[in-house]
Amino acid sequence: EEEKEETNTGKKRLGEKKEEDERITISEIWDSLTFTQVIRGLLITQSFFRKNIVLPSLIIAKNIGCMLLF
Known part of the structure; x- marks a missing residue:
C-alpha cells in the first residue's frame, strides 16, 4: 500500500x-520574439476598444434602431 502512495505521489x-x-x-518563446511588448500592447488595446467602445456602440445602435422601427 505504501508503494502505491509513493507511485501516486511520484506521478x-x-x-x-x-x-x-x-x-x-x-x-x-514569448521572450525570444522580437516585438513581444508591442504584441501584448496591441492585444490589450484591442480588448479595451472592443469592451468599452465597440460593443456598447452596437448595443446603443440596436436600441435606437428598435425604437425607430416600433
Whole structure:
C-alpha cells in the first residue's frame, strides 16, 4: 500500500514538473520574439476598444434602431 502512495505521489510530481516545463517553454518563446511588448500592447488595446467602445456602440445602435422601427 505504501508503494502505491509513493507511485501516486511520484506521478503527481511528474505532472507538476511537466506543467512547469510547459510554462517555462511558453515564457521562453514569448521572450525570444522580437516585438513581444508591442504584441501584448496591441492585444490589450484591442480588448479595451472592443469592451468599452465597440460593443456598447452596437448595443446603443440596436436600441435606437428598435425604437425607430416600433
